[in-house]
Amino acid sequence: MHHFSVISSLFSASIAICLMTLLMVALTHRIKQDDAPYYSLLLLCLSTAAYQACTWQYHLSTSEAEALYWLRGQISAAIIGLGAYGWGFAQWSRQAFPRVWLTAICVVSGVLLLANMFAQYPLRFASITGFVPAQISEGGKFALLSGEPGSWNYLYHGFGVFILIWSLWRIQSFFRRRNYLLSFGLLMFVILQLSGSVIAVAIDAGQVHSVYLSGFPMAFLLLFVGVAFALRLTHQTYYLRRQIVRRQQIEGALSALAKGVSSQSEGNYYRQLLDNLLSLFSMRMGMIGLLDPSGQSVTTTLAIDNGETLENFTYSLNNTPCENTLASDICLYTDHVAEVFPDDQALQHMGMQAYVGVPLQDAGQKPVGLLVLLHDAPIKPREEHLKVLHVFASRASAELARDKVEANLRDAAFTDALTRLPNRLGFLHQLSARLEGSDEPQLPAILMLFNIDGFRDINRIYGHDIAELVLLEVNHRLREYAIDGYLLGRTGGDEFAVLIVHTSPHPAPLIPLHWEALSVKLGAPILLGNRHITLQTSMGAVVLPDMAESASEALRHAESALRQAKQAGKQQYRVYDPVLQKSQDRKEYLERLLQQALRDDQQLKLFFQPQLNANNECVGAEVLLRWDHPEEGPISPAEFVPVAEKSGLINGVGQWLFRAIIVQLRTWIDQGEQLPPQCSVNVSALQLADEGFVSHLLALLNRYELPEGLLVLEITESGFVEDMQQAIEKLHQLRNQGLRIALDDFGTGYSSLSYIRQLPLDEIKVDKSFVDQLDDPTNRGLIESILAIGRHMSLDVVLEGVESKQQLRQLIALGCHRFQGYYFSKPLPASAFLAFIKQHSDKKAPLT
Numbered sequence: 143m144h145h146f147s148v149i150s151s152l153f154s155a156s157i158a159i160c161l162m163t164l165l166m167v168a169l170t171h172r173i174k175q176d177d178a179p180y181y182s183l184l185l186l187c188l189s190t191a192a193y194q195a196c197t198w199q200y201h202l203s204t205s206e207a208e209a210l211y212w213l214r215g216q217i218s219a220a221i222i223g224l225g226a227y228g229w230g231f232a233q234w235s236r237q238a239f240p241r242v243w244l245t246a247i248c249v250v251s252g253v254l255l256l257a258n259m260f261a262q263y264p265l266r267f268a269s270i271t272g273f274v275p276a277q278i279s280e281g282g283k284f285a286l287l288s289g290e291p292g293s294w295n296y297l298y299h300g301f302g303v304f305i306l307i308w309s310l311w312r313i314q315s316f317f318r319r320r321n322y323l324l325s326f327g328l329l330m331f332v333i334l335q336l337s338g339s340v341i342a343v344a345i346d347a348g349q350v351h352s353v354y355l356s357g358f359p360m361a362f363l364l365l366f367v368g369v370a371f372a373l374r375l376t377h378q379t380y381y382l383r384r385q386i387v388r389r390q391q392i393e394g395a396l397s398a399l400a401k402g403v404s405s406q407s408e409g410n411y412y413r414q415l416l417d418n419l420l421s422l423f424s425m426r427m428g429m430i431g432l433l434d435p436s437g438q439s440v441t442t443t444l445a446i447d448n449g450e451t452l453e454n455f456t457y458s459l460n461n462t463p464c465e466n467t468l469a470s471d472i473c474l475y476t477d478h479v480a481e482v483f484p485d486d487q488a489l490q491h492m493g494m495q496a497y498v499g500v501p502l503q504d505a506g507q508k509p510v511g512l513l514v515l516l517h518d519a520p521i522k523p524r525e526e527h528l529k530v531l532h533v534f535a536s537r538a539s540a541e542l543a544r545d546k547v548e549a550n551l552r553d554a555a556f557t558d559a560l561t562r563l564p565n566r567l568g569f570l571h572q573l574s575a576r577l578e579g580s581d582e583p584q585l586p587a588i589l590m591l592f593n594i595d596g597f598r599d600i601n602r603i604y605g606h607d608i609a610e611l612v613l614l615e616v617n618h619r620l621r622e623y624a625i626d627g628y629l630l631g632r633t634g635g636d637e638f639a640v641l642i643v644h645t646s647p648h649p650a651p652l653i654p655l656h657w658e659a660l661s662v663k664l665g666a667p668i669l670l671g672n673r674h675i676t677l678q679t680s681m682g683a684v685v686l687p688d689m690a691e692s693a694s695e696a697l698r699h700a701e702s703a704l705r706q707a708k709q710a711g712k713q714q715y716r717v718y719d720p721v722l723q724k725s726q727d728r729k730e731y732l733e734r735l736l737q738q739a740l741r742d743d744q745q746l747k748l749f750f751q752p753q754l755n756a757n758n759e760c761v762g763a764e765v766l767l768r769w770d771h772p773e774e775g776p777i778s779p780a781e782f783v784p785v786a787e788k789s790g791l792i793n794g795v796g797q798w799l800f801r802a803i804i805v806q807l808r809t810w811i812d813q814g815e816q817l818p819p820q821c822s823v824n825v826s827a828l829q830l831a832d833e834g835f836v837s838h839l840l841a842l843l844n845r846y847e848l849p850e851g852l853l854v855l856e857i858t859e860s861g862f863v864e865d866m867q868q869a870i871e872k873l874h875q876l877r878n879q880g881l882r883i884a885l886d887d888f889g890t891g892y893s894s895l896s897y898i899r900q901l902p903l904d905e906i907k908v909d910k911s912f913v914d915q916l917d918d919p920t921n922r923g924l925i926e927s928i929l930a931i932g933r934h935m936s937l938d939v940v941l942e943g944v945e946s947k948q949q950l951r952q953l954i955a956l957g958c959h960r961f962q963g964y965y966f967s968k969p970l971p972a973s974a975f976l977a978f979i980k981q982h983s984d985k986k987a988p989l990t
Contacts, residue, residue, distance in 0.1 A: 149284075149353060153198040156361035160191035163364040182230030187364060189223035194357040201284035201353050206273040209285050214264045216354070217298065218255055223360065225251035228305045235312040250301055257294050266346050268292025274351075288348050295346065302339055306332050327366045334359035411541055412444045413451070415534055420446065422527060423498065425517040430502070430538060432511040433468070440464060440512055447492075461485040467499035468509045472528060474498055477520035489516075496521040498528075500535040504543055513538055558632040560610060561617040566697075569631030569639055574693035576629070576641070577686065587643045587686040588653055591700040592660070595678040595712040597636035608670060615668050616677070623663055633697065637704075650717070653683045657715045665713075680707040681715035689718050702726055732782055733789045735771060740794050745771055748802055749969035750821070752978055753940060753962045756954055760982045762820045762940075764856070764962060765803050766969045767795070787828055796829040800839055804853070806972060808846040816979050822854040822884060830857065836872050840879055850880030856907065858886050870900060877902045884940075889928065903937055910943025913963070916952045929957050 164187035167180060193216055200212035225247045232243050258265045267289035274286050310332045317325040338356035345352060416428040427447045431440035439459060445452040459465040463483055467473035475482060479497040480489040489497075494516045502511035513535050556568030564572055573589075594600075594616070601609040613636070620630055620638060629641035642649075642656060661679060668675045682703030690696035699718040705726075707716040739745040746769055753762035769777045786792040803823055810817055829835050843853075855876065857869075873883050882904040890909045908928055915921040925941075932939035941953050944963030953961065967978060 150198070152358070153194050156194045156358055157191045159361045159365045160187045160194070163187050163367055164191075167367075182226045182233065183367070185226040186223055186230060186360075189219045189226055190357060190360045190364060193219035193223055194361065197354045197357055201286075203285040206270065206287065209273060209287050210264065210270070213266065213287065214258060217258050217264050217266065220302070220356070221251050221254045221258065221298070224302050224305050227360075228308070231309050231312060235309075235315045237312065254294075254298055254301065258298075261294065263289070265294040265298045266291065267295065284353060286345065286351060291346055299339065299343055303336070306336050306339070324370075327363070331359055331363040331366070334362060412538070413446070415538060416444060416446050417449075419513075419515060419531065419534060422530070423515055423517075423521065423523060425496065425498070425515045425521065427492070427494070427516040429514050429516075430511065431464075431514070432542070433509060437468075443511075457488060462489075463497045464499060464512055464514060467512055467514070468501050470501070472498070472500050472532070474523070474528070476522065492516070493518050495519055498523065498531065500531055502535060502539040502542060504539065510539070510542060560613060561632050563617060563638075564629075564631040566631070566633040569629070569633055570693050570697060572629055572631075573641060573696065576643075577693055577696070585643050586647055586649045586688075587641055588649050588656065589684045589686055589690075589696050589700050590640045590642070590653075590656065590660075591633065591682045591697070591704045592638045592640070592664070593634075593680050593704055593708065594636040595680055595708075600675065604673065604675070608673070608675075611670055612668060612675060612677070616664060619663050619666075620660075623660060639697070639700070650685045653685075653715075653717060657681055657683070661713065678713045680704060680712065682707050682718065683715065684718045689720075699723060729785050729788075732777070732785045733791065735774065735777075736769075736782060736786060736789075736791055736795070739769060739771070740791070740798055743798075745769055746795075746798060746802070747971065748799075748806060749971060750975035751962060751969040752818070752967045752975070752982075753822075753960055754966050754982065755961075756959050758982060760818050760979050761960060762818050762822065762854070763975065764822045764824075764969075765799070767799050768969070783826075787826060790828075792826055792828045793832050793835070796826065796835070797838060799823065801842055804842050804846050804848060807848055807852060810976070811849075815976055816983060817852070818979060820852055820854050820882060822856050824856045824858075824886065827858070830869055830872060836875055839876065843879060843881075848880075851882055853880075854882040854884050854904070856884045856886040859888075859890075866900075870902070873902050877904075889924065899935070903935070905938035905940060906932060907940045907942055907962075910963075913941055913943045913945075913949055913953070916949055922952070922956060925953070925958075926956055 164184055167183050167187070196212050196216035196219055200209055200216055203209035203212060228247045229244055231237075232240055237243055254265065263270055267287065268291060270287055270289040272288045274288050309328070313325050313328050313332070316328065335356065338354075338359050341350060341352065342354055342356050344350040345354060412430050416430065420426070420428050427445070429442050429445040429452075431442045433440055434456075437459075439456050441456040442452075442454045445454065459468070461483060463473055463475060463479060463486070475497040477495055480486070480494055483489055488494075496517040496519065498515040498521075500513050501509045502513055504510050513531075515531075556564060556571060558565040558568075563569075576587075594612075597609070597612075600612055613632075616638060617630075617632070620640060624630055624640070627643045629639075631639040633639045640660075644652065646652070660681075664677055664679050666676075668677065682700045682705070684690055684696050684700045684703065686696055690699050702723045703716045703718040706719065706722055707714045710716065746767060749766045749768050750763040751766060752760050753764065755761045767779060769779070769782055771777055783792070783795075786795050800823065803821065807817070807821065825835075855873075857873070877883055883902055884905040884907055885898065885901065885903055886907045887909045888906040889912060906928070908925065912921055912925055912928075916925075929939055931937070938960060939958065940960045940962055941958050942962050944950055944953065944961045944965045946965055949963075950961065950965060970978060
C-alpha cells in the first residue's frame, strides 16, 4: 500500500498546486475585461485540477460504468486545458493574428468536447473490450479500461501534440527576449508533457499498465508559474508599501502648503503660497518675479522677508543664481551661495547662504518668471519637498498665465481694438466710476454722443479699410480736442462719446459752443491719398447729474437725444428732452408687451363691426384687432399699430390676425352658424410688401378651405403706390384664389382713376371724412361721383363712419346701398356678432 499512498499524495499535491496558482494569479492581478492571458491562465488552473481529480477517480473506479464516467470528465478537462494553454501561450508569446488563432482553438476544442459528450464512449476508445484492475505492489489496485482506439482518439491526441509542438516553436520568442529562465522552464514542461502524452497513448493501447501522468507536467508548469507570481506579489507589495510611504510624505507636504492656498483671490494667492513654502522649507525670504521682455532682469510681484512684505523691485540677472534658474529645472544651493556668486550684491547685502529657485513657465515651457526661496543659514531640503516646490511652481505659473489672460480679456472687453479708446462697456465702467464711485458731490458735466452721418455710404463707396482710416482720424481729432479730465470712448461702430467736466454749476449753455467747435474740427476735410472726405455729424447731449442718476441712464438718454437729432436731419444736435424720452420709452414698452402678446396668444382678440344694406340686412363685417393687456387694460390700435409697423412686428401681428379669423370662420361653418356673406380684414403696406405674405395666407386658406368670396382684403392706397406693379401682381394672385379685394379709405389718398382701373378690385370703401361733411354740397357731389364710379366699374361701395339717422337718410338719398358705422353697431366680440346677425337676418324693412 506504500506505493499506492505515494501516488494518491502526488495527485492531491498536483491538485493543490493548481488551486494555489489560481489563487496567486487572482491576488496578483486585477482582472480586466481585456486581460485574456489571465483569463486563460485561470481556466488552465481549473481544468488541470479537474483533469487530475477525474484521472484519480477514474483509477479508483470499481465498475466499468464508473470508469467511463470519470474518463469522459478527464478528457473534457484535458480538451479545455489544451485550449486554455494554447490561447494563453499565444498571448504571452505575441502570436500573430491572435483572433484567428483563438477562433481555430475554439472550433477544434468545441468539436472534440461535443464528440466526447455525445459519443457512446469517451474519445480514447471506439469500443470497450474490458475493465482491467491493475495491481500495485503491497496490494494496491487501480482501474484501467481496455478497448479499441478510434479516429476521435487520434484527433484528440493529435490536437494535444500539435499544441505542444507549436509551443515548443514559440519558446524561441522568449529566448530572443533573453528570458532564459522562462524559456528553460517551458522547454522542460513541453518535453515532460510530450512524454506524458506518449505514455497515455501506450496506456490506451494496453502496452503499459500505469496511471495517466499527463497532468503532472502541467502541474509542474503551474507550480513554476505560481512561484513566479508569488515573487511578483512580493515585489508588488514592497513597491506599494514604498509608494504609500512616499505618497504620505508628499500629501503631508501638500496639505501643509495647501492650507490657506485654496483661496484663489488675486490679492492674497501669491502671499499665501510664499508663506507656506517658507514655512515648509524653514527659510527666511521668498519672492515671485516676472521676467522683463529683454530677459535681462526680473521685477518682483511679491517679496517677503521675515514675514514682512517688501516693496517690489527690479534686479539684473547677470552673474546671479537666478540666471542659472531660468536655464534649469531647479537651482539649489544648500550653502555658500553668496561665495559662489560674489557679484550678486543682494546676496552679499542680505547675507544669504542657501538658495532654492525654480522657473515659472508658460504653456509653451518658456520662462516667464522665477519663484525663489532664500535663507541666511545652510539648509537640507527633503526630496519630497523639492517635488512639492515643482507642484506649486506650476500652480504659480498657471496663476500668472490666468492673470495675463484676464488682463487680455479685460482689455478686449473694455477697449476698442481699432482706436484703443474705451469701448461701450469700458466707457460705461469709467463713467460709472466718475458718477457713482465717490460720496462727494459730483461736478456738473456734459455727456455728448456723436454719430457720423452717412458712414454706411463711406463704407460702401470707399471700402472697409478707408472707413477704418476715417474712424482713426475722428479718434485723433477728438483726442486733440480733449484736455485733462475729459473722457473719450467709442460706443458704437461710428459713434463716439465725450464727457466734459465743468466747474460751472450750469454747463447747459456751453453745449452749443462745444457742438460748434467739434463740428468744425470733425468737419474739416480728411485727406486720404487722393481722396477728400468731409464728414457731417449728429450729436445728442445730456447734462449730468441733472438728467441722469447712473452711467447707463446717462448713455441711454444721450442716445435718445442723438436719435432726435438724426430725425431732424444731418448735422444737427439735440439736448435730452424727458418728454420725448417718455414717449419713446412708452413705444419701447409697448413693443415688448406686443412681442409677449403674440407669444401667449391670450391678449389679442377679434372684434367684428357689421356692414348693413338699405334693407337692414347684415351683408358683411370688418374684422378688427383689439388688445386687452392683463395689467395695462385695453390698448388702442391707434397706439400699438404704429409701434408694430415701426418695429417690424406688423407682419407677426398680421399672421396672427389672419390665422385667428380663418380659424374662427371655419369653426362657425363647422358649427352651422349663420355668417355674413363676407368678412373684411385690413392689410398694411408692410404686410403686402412682405415676400412671404401671399404664400402664408394661401397656405392657411388651403388648410381650412373657406368658401370663395368669404374673405375680403382691405388695401389702403399707401399699400401699393410705392411699388404698384408688384402689388397688382400679388392682388391678382390672391383674387384668383377666391379672395375679394377692397380699396379702403378711398378719396383720402391719390385716388388716381388710371391706377384704380388697373387694380383687381371688388369694392371700394369711402372714408369717414366724406360722411362727416354731408352738409357740404361739394362733398355730397363727390360721394355721388364715387357711387357712379362704383356702378360703372361694377364695384360695391361701402360708406364708413355712419353715426346718425340723418346721415343714413342723406346717403340713401344719394344712392348708397351699403353702410358701416356706430349708428348700426360698434365693433362686437365674436359671440355678440353672431347674435347681431341672427337679430338682423329676418329684418327686411328699409332702414329709413
